[in-house]
Every structure is written in structure tokens, then in C-alpha cells.
Amino acid sequence: MKKTFPQTVHLAVTLAALLVSLYFIFLYAPQESTMGEVQRIFYIHVSSGNMAFLAYFLTFFGSFVYLWKRNESADDFAYGSAEVGFIFCTCVLITGPLWAKPVWGIWWTWDERLTPTFFLWLLFVGYLMLRSYVIAPGRAALLAAVVSTLGVVDVVFDFWVIRMKSYRGQHPAAVMGGGENSGLDPRMWVAVFVTFVACLLLFSYLVRQYMRVAALRRQVARLRQLRDSSSGA
Amino acid sequence: MHTLRIIAAIFEKDLRVEWRHRETLASMCVFGLLVIFLFNFAFEPAGEESLRLLPGLLWIAFAFAGVLGFNRSFASERENAALEGMRLAPVDAGAIYIGKMLANLFFMAIAEAVMVFAASLWYNFSFIPALGWFTLSTFFCTLGYVAVGTIFAAIAANTRMREVMLPVLQFPVAIPIFIAGVEASTGALKGDPPGDYASWIKLAAGFSVIFVVLSYLLFEFVLEE
Amino acid sequence: MVNLYLVVAYGLVWAIFTGYAWTIQRRQDRLEKELQELRKALGPK
Numbered sequence: 001m002k003k004t005f006p007q008t009v010h011l012a013v014t015l016a017a018l019l020v021s022l023y024f025i026f027l028y029a030p031q032e033s034t035m036g037e038v039q040r041i042f043y044i045h046v047s048s049g050n051m052a053f054l055a056y057f058l059t060f061f062g063s064f065v066y067l068w069k070r071n072e073s074a075d076d077f078a079y080g081s082a083e084v085g086f087i088f089c090t091c092v093l094i095t096g097p098l099w100a101k102p103v104w105g106i107w108w109t110w111d112e113r114l115t116p117t118f119f120l121w122l123l124f125v126g127y128l129m130l131r132s133y134v135i136a137p138g139r140a141a142l143l144a145a146v147v148s149t150l151g152v153v154d155v156v157f158d159f160w161v162i163r164m165k166s167y168r169g170q171h172p173a174a175v176m177g178g179g180e181n182s183g184l185d186p187r188m189w190v191a192v193f194v195t196f197v198a199c200l201l202l203f204s205y206l207v208r209q210y211m212r213v214a215a216l217r218r219q220v221a222r223l224r225q226l227r228d229s230s231s232g233a
Numbered sequence: 234m235h236t237l238r239i240i241a242a243i244f245e246k247d248l249r250v251e252w253r254h255r256e257t258l259a260s261m262c263v264f265g266l267l268v269i270f271l272f273n274f275a276f277e278p279a280g281e282e283s284l285r286l287l288p289g290l291l292w293i294a295f296a297f298a299g300v301l302g303f304n305r306s307f308a309s310e311r312e313n314a315a316l317e318g319m320r321l322a323p324v325d326a327g328a329i330y331i332g333k334m335l336a337n338l339f340f341m342a343i344a345e346a347v348m349v350f351a352a353s354l355w356y357n358f359s360f361i362p363a364l365g366w367f368t369l370s371t372f373f374c375t376l377g378y379v380a381v382g383t384i385f386a387a388i389a390a391n392t393r394m395r396e397v398m399l400p401v402l403q404f405p406v407a408i409p410i411f412i413a414g415v416e417a418s419t420g421a422l423k424g425d426p427p428g429d430y431a432s433w434i435k436l437a438a439g440f441s442v443i444f445v446v447l448s449y450l451l452f453e454f455v456l457e458e
Numbered sequence: 459m460v461n462l463y464l465v466v467a468y469g470l471v472w473a474i475f476t477g478y479a480w481t482i483q484r485r486q487d488r489l490e491k492e493l494q495e496l497r498k499a500l501g502p503k
Contacts, residue, residue: 094474223497
């Protein structure tokens with residue numbers, strides 16, 4: 001991996017994709033007729049939202065592999081994607097109200113899309129807090145893997161419950177599902193897609209950076225132990 | 234057969250410990266009563282209003298009393314390094330989980346009965362007409378709450394500040410149970426036809442079954458060294 | 459006309475990610491330096 005696709009190239013591609021996505025968001029996509037400029041928040045908002053849910057699922061996936069194979073880098077991947085996913089989730093919760101205020105006139109509503117996203121954010125917080133507060137560091141990976149498995153099942157229940165509660169839908173419908181009433185210009189779809197790809201690249205770059213930090217940390221710990229044991233003898 | 238005996242042994246042990254010290258139940262009940270009591274002064278609900286607020290209030294009291302009890306149930310194991318002993322025992326870790334979970338369920342049921350009784354006295358509200366459906370919905374929601382509470386308490390016992398860690402981990406996961414509990418008991422207490430809120434009870438039952446099975450399977454990793 | 463909400467939204471998102479990327483890079487650099495020192499200290503043996 002390292003040789004075939006060096007980190008610097010990864011960073012360069014990510015930055016380029018982000019700049020391209022800015023072009024598509026601000027220049028290529030047409031202005032929405034009723035909401036005006038503000039509507040352009042939509043592109044980053046939707047992409048971060050999808051990334052946040054994807055990241056939680058990937059955290060579960062990494063945890064599952066870790067429980068099965070006890071592969072340390074699977075756990076690093078789980079932790080990294082939780083950290084980056086938490087940031088994406090925070091971005092959704094920031095950009096959402098910034099769009100809702102001028103359009104709906106309110107910052108927040110307990111709607112069927114906002115509510116599960118907020119629950120997801122809480123799940124990320126729980127996972128990350130657990131990882132930094134476990135007393136015996138060797139057990140953190142196992143406990144976190146259990147937590148993320150319980151969490152991913154809970155996300156399914158969250159959607160079920162929220163649907164049953166039948167909140168009135170403030171949120172624009174069928175953002176990813178398409179549909180007749182979504183009324184998106186085809187060029188807007190292109191911009192959504194480009195932004196999502198840029199976000200995927202950003203996510204993969206940051207998770208990879210995190211995995212490198214974790215690997216280095218282990219190496220340092222091992223060498224330290226070696227030094228301490230040799231100086232003690 | 235063997236597994237059932239282990240479950241029974243753990244359950245009995247927790248009950249016996251509780252009988253000798255009376256720490257968990259006492260703190261759960263007192264704390265729950267305080268919540269209900271303070272709520273009365275915060276909102277002074279009367280008549281129709283208390284019917285609207287009561288299910289939510291009861292579930293807030295249940296939730297906090299539960300966290301207190303679950304924390305105790307593993308804190309006491311840790312204090313005497315009993316968790317290490319359990320880890321070494323050549324038994325199925327899932328059976329230990331089920332035993333602890335049933336003990337917690339038992340304590341929760343008693344504490345909830347006390348809280349419901351107090352609420353009915355202080356708010357002049359009779360639970361008798363809706364008792365059957367109210368009990369059924371509360372049972373399933375409590376089962377789901379205890380199922381996640383027990384495994385998260387075991388996890389939180391491995392952290393610094395476990396008193397804070399438990400609610401931070403547990404509340405987000407238990408959200409579907411809170412909502413189902415409040416919705417179903419509101420329906421039951423209002424005297425709606427059971428068909429209107431049966432789906433909430435089903436949801437709680439589904440949640441309980443899935444999380445009990447999942448925790449049973451995962452508990453091995455929680456105890457693992 | 460430039461919309462303030464729009465500017466704030468994109469500005470914050472970019473700032474957050476730049477900040478995170480920077481801290482993770484710093485963590486990496488610090489660990490790498492420590493690794494070098496440890497290697498040097500252990501080298502002769």
C-alpha cells in the first residue's frame with residue numbers, strides 16, 4: 001500500500017478533489033430558485049451526513065474484524081474511522097442549522113432525519129470517550145469493539161423508532177433516494193456526487209494518517225520497553 | 234443444564250449480597266423517589282396535565298435509578314476483584330451475563346413498583362384501570378433497558394470515572410427504549426385501545442430479545458483479559 | 459450577494475478539517491522524532 005500509493009500522493013489527490021468539489025459546488029451547480037445561495041450548503045451537508053453514517057458502519061466493520069482475527073490494524077482502522085466520522089457528524093450538525101435558520105426560520109427541529117443524526121453523534125461521543133478512559137490500555141480495543149457492535153444495531157432501532165414516532169417531516173425528502181419530488185437539477189446531482197467522492201478521499205486520507213500514528217505509537221512503546229529492560233538489566 | 238445452573242447461581246449470589254447489605258435497592262428507590270418528588274415542585278402538575286407528564290417522569294426516574302443500580306452491580310464485583318475470579322472460572326461468560334442481568338431486572342422491578350406507587354399517591358393518579366397493559370409495556374421496556382445497562386456497566390467498570398461513563402455509553406443506545414416506554418405507557422394510562430400502542434410494545438420486545446442475545450454473545454469479550 | 463450563512467458553513471467545515479489534519483500530522487511528527495531518538499539510543503547494541 002505504502003509503495004503503490006504514497007501518502008503525499010494521497011494528500012495531493014485529496015486536496016485536488018476538494019478544490020474540484022468547490023468548483024462544482026459554487027460555479028457549476030445552478031442556483032436554487034427559491035432558497036438562493038444558501039442552498040449550496042446542501043452539498044457539504046449531505047456528503048458529510050452520508051460519510052458520518054458510513055464511518056460508524058466502518059468502525060463496526062473494523063471492530064468485527066478485530067474480534068474475529070485480532071488484527072491490530074483492524075482496530076486502528078475502527079478507531080480512526082470513529083474519530084474522523086465524529087468530525088463529519090459534527091459538520092452535519094453545524095451545517096444543518098446554518099441552512100435551516102434562513103430557510104425554515106429555526107435552528108433545530110426534532111425531525112426524522114435530524115434526530116437519528118444527533119443520536120449517531122452521541123454514539124460517537126460514547127465510543128471515543130470510552131477509548132480514552134479505559135484503565136488497562138490492552139483492553140480498550142476489545143471493549144470498544146463490543147460498544148460499536150451494540151451501537152450499530154442501535155442505529156437500526158433509532159431509524160425504526162423515529163419513523164414510528166412520525167414526526168412531521170421538515171427535512172427535504174428523498175435526498176439520496178431520488179424520486180420525482182426531490183426536484184434536483186441534474187447538474188446538482190453531479191455536484192453532490194463530486195463532493196461525496198472528495199469527502200471519501202478526505203476520509204480515507206485522514207484514517208490512513210491516524211493508522212500511521214497508531215502504528216508509530218506501538219513501535220515507540222515497543223522500543224521504550226526494550227530500552228527500559230536493557231538499561232534495567 | 235449446566236448453563237442454567239450457573240445463571241441461577243449468579244442470580245442467587247447477587248440477591249444474597251443484596252439481602253445482606255441492602256445497598257443497591259435502597260439507593261435506587263431513594264433516588265427514584267427524589268426525582269419524582271422534585272419533579273412535583275418543578276412543575277406542580279395537576280389533573281389532565283399529570284397524565285401527560287407522568288409517563289415521561291416515570292421513565293426519567295427509572296432511567297436514573299437504573300444507572301445507579303447497574304453501576305453498583307459491577308462496582309461491587311470490582312472492589313473485591315471478584316470480576317477476575319469470574320473471568321477465571323471455567324464457565325460460559327454469557328451465563329454470567331444472564332445471571333447478572335436477571336438480578337438487575339429483579340431489582341429494577343422492585344424499584345419501579347415503589348416509584349409507581351409513590352407517583353400514584355403524590356399525583357393522585359390511579360394505575361389500577363390500566364395496570365395490565367402498563368405492566369406489560371413496562372416489563373418489556375425494562376428488560377431492554379436492563380439488557381443494555383448490564384453489559385455497559387460491565388464495560389464501564391473498566392474505566393476511570395465509571396459513574397459518568399455508564400450513562401454516556403448507555404443512554405444513547407437506550408433511546409429507542411425510552412421512547413417506546415413513554416409512548417406505550419402514555420397509551421395505556423390514557424385508556425386507548427391496546428391496538429394503538431401495541432407496536433411500541435412489539436418494538437420494545439424486539440429490542441430486548443436482540444440486545445439480550447447480542448450481549449450474551451459479546452460478554453465473553455468484555456470479560457476477556 | 460454573498461450569503462453569510464453559506465460562508466460560515468463552508469468556513470467552519472474547512473477550518474475543522476484543516477485543524478484535525480494539522481493535529482494528526484503533529485502527532486505523527488512527534489512520534490517519528492521519538493522513534494528516531496529511541497533507535498539512536500538502542501543502536502549500538
